[in-house]
Amino acid sequence: CNRNPDEAEFHQVVKEIFDSLIPVIAQHPEYIKQSILERIVEPERLITFRVPWVDDEGNIHVNRGYRVQFNSAIGPYKGGLRFHPSVNPSVIKFLGFEQIFKNSLTGQPIGGGKGGADFDPKGKSDAEIMRFSQSFMHELGQHIGPDVDIPAGDIGVGPREIGYMFGQYKKMQGRFEAGTITGKGMNYGGSLVRKEATGYGTIYFVEKMLEKQGISFKDQTVAVSGSGNVSIYAIEKAKELGAKVVTCSDSDGYIYDEQGIDVETVKRLKEVERRRIEDYTDEHPHAKYFESPTDVWTVPCTVALPCATQQEIDEETANQLIKNGVIAVGEGANMPTTLEAINVFKKNNVHFAPAKAANAGGVAVSSLEMAQNNMGFSWSFDEVDGRLREIMKNIYDNSSEAAETYGYAGDLVIGANISGFLKVADAMVAQGVV
Ligand code: NDP
Numbered sequence: 001c002n003r004n005p006d007e008a009e010f011h012q013v014v015k016e017i018f019d020s021l022i023p024v025i026a027q028h029p030e031y032i033k034q035s036i037l038e039r040i041v042e043p044e045r046l047i048t049f050r051v052p053w054v055d056d057e058g059n060i061h062v063n064r065g066y067r068v069q070f071n072s073a074i075g076p077y078k079g080g081l082r083f084h085p086s087v088n089p090s091v092i093k094f095l096g097f098e099q100i101f102k103n104s105l106t107g108q109p110i111g112g113g114k115g116g117a118d119f120d121p122k123g124k125s126d127a128e129i130m131r132f133s134q135s136f137m138h139e140l141g142q143h144i145g146p147d148v149d150i151p152a153g154d155i156g157v158g159p160r161e162i163g164y165m166f167g168q169y170k171k172m173q174g175r176f177e178a179g180t181i182t183g184k185g186m187n188y189g190g191s192l193v194r195k196e197a198t199g200y201g202t203i204y205f206v207e208k209m210l211e212k213q214g215i216s217f218k219d220q221t222v223a224v225s226g227s228g229n230v231s232i233y234a235i236e237k238a239k240e241l242g243a244k245v246v247t248c249s250d251s252d253g254y255i256y257d258e259q260g261i262d263v264e265t266v267k268r269l270k271e272v273e274r275r276r277i278e279d280y281t282d283e284h285p286h287a288k289y290f291e292s293p294t295d296v297w298t299v300p301c302t303v304a305l306p307c308a309t310q311q312e313i314d315e316e317t318a319n320q321l322i323k324n325g326v327i328a329v330g331e332g333a334n335m336p337t338t339l340e341a342i343n344v345f346k347k348n349n350v351h352f353a354p355a356k357a358a359n360a361g362g363v364a365v366s367s368l369e370m371a372q373n374n375m376g377f378s379w380s381f382d383e384v385d386g387r388l389r390e391i392m393k394n395i396y397d398n399s400s401e402a403a404e405t406y407g408y409a410g411d412l413v414i415g416a417n418i419s420g421f422l423k424v425a426d427a428m429v430a431q432g433v434v
Pocket of ligand 1: 153154156198225226228229251293308309360
């Protein structure tokens with residue numbers, strides 16, 4: 001903490017992961033001898049840079065850009081870019097640290113990284129978004145490459161921003177290097193299912209977790225937060241599996257639709273028209289809109305899927321969800337549940353799917369996008385979706401097995417941390433002190 005003051009998010013994630021590694025470290029003296037924990041917690045590199053840009057009125061603005069290249073023991077750095085005013089070194093480091101273990105869990109050869117800027121895309125014109133994305137890439141582009149660091153999207157960075165950044169990178173390099181960035185459009189090197197991957201993957205993981213208890217998604221009442229990329233495709237897949245999804249939200253408020261959220265409306269409002277979720281009620285007047293987004297968790301549900309942002313569910317909210325009958329929680333977003341809330345769920349036997357396992361589908365398919373770019377051809381939707389399902393199943397099995405091996409049977413939080421850690425730690429030991 002002394003070395004990284006004022007980094008609350010980073011402290012939370014390090015504490016959560018390191019606490020769960022205690023039984024592992026006890027059995028592996030070589031990790032202590034090699035100072036693996038001291039080394040893994042220090043980013044290999046944290047790049048901070050100025051992002052100047054000009055708005056439509058000719059005013060000059062300056063934002064701050066970041067890229068943390070956290071760990072490259074098992075492959076080149078890989079992780080998304082976030083454009084949001086809350087972005088700071090603590091947020092980027094928490095996301096980057098988490099990404100090391102998540103990427104390891106996918107079984108793909110990818111290290112951990114993350115980046116972004118404290119830029120607020122809300123209310124900006126298309127031309128402003130383009131100029132910002134180009135200026136951001138003008139600096140970031142000097143630090144990435146297919147064998148070095150491969151960024152992707154995250155909050156505030158979708159196909160539009162990826163397109164502008166890829167265009168700028170291509171211009172800087174003077175060549176078409178598709179494998180440098182993932183989440184690309186289908187007509188210039190993207191992969192089918194990438195758009196759906198995180199949301200679908202979360203549902204595949206929770207489906208597997210429920211299946212182990214003899215429960216299916218059919219007839220579950222599901223509450224989802226957010227209405228962005230992860231939320232939309234989690235809603236779509238949960239509905240496909242027979243669940244009734246009754247909520248979605250944005251940072252202004254939430255929708256409760258007793259008849260079930262119409263995902264096509266949400267897709268159009270958010271992906272095409274870039275409107276607020278409040279407008280859902282224009283087309284579905286029976287649905288209700290509430291102005292407090294966090295109250296989405298007061299809606300009774302059996303499965304809760306926080307898919308918006310970090311720290312959405314605290315202890316009090318967790319107790320409320322339990323009172324309302326929740327049996328399972330799946331983290332689509334990164335760190336949406338506080339440590340205290342996770343403990344409440346564990347104590348009350350709520351099945352809990354932690355983010356680093358449950359939302360790894362996005363980066364897994366990003367890795368499949370890189371593989372397709374390398375080979376120079378594309379797989380079909382069913383081929384990629386099948387691989388995603390298999391990867392999510394393996395993540396579940398490996399996390400579950402690791403928890404059992406180290407005496408925490410059924411605890412997927414601990415199991416995912418251990419399973420993700422072992423591969424990276426062994427690679428670090430093998431590569432010496434670098
Ligand atoms: P998007 O930008 O597409 O969507 C984010 C959604 O969350 C929006 O609906 C946004 O509303 C809402 N939101 C943001 N802040 C708040 C808040 N404080 N309260 C309520 N709602 C809020 O992002 P993604 O869907 O891509 O990402 C969502 C989460 O999933 C993040 O934690 C991200 O790190 C994680 N994730 C994403 C992956 C991906 O592949 N996209 C992969 C793995 C994890 P508004 O429009 O009002 O801001």
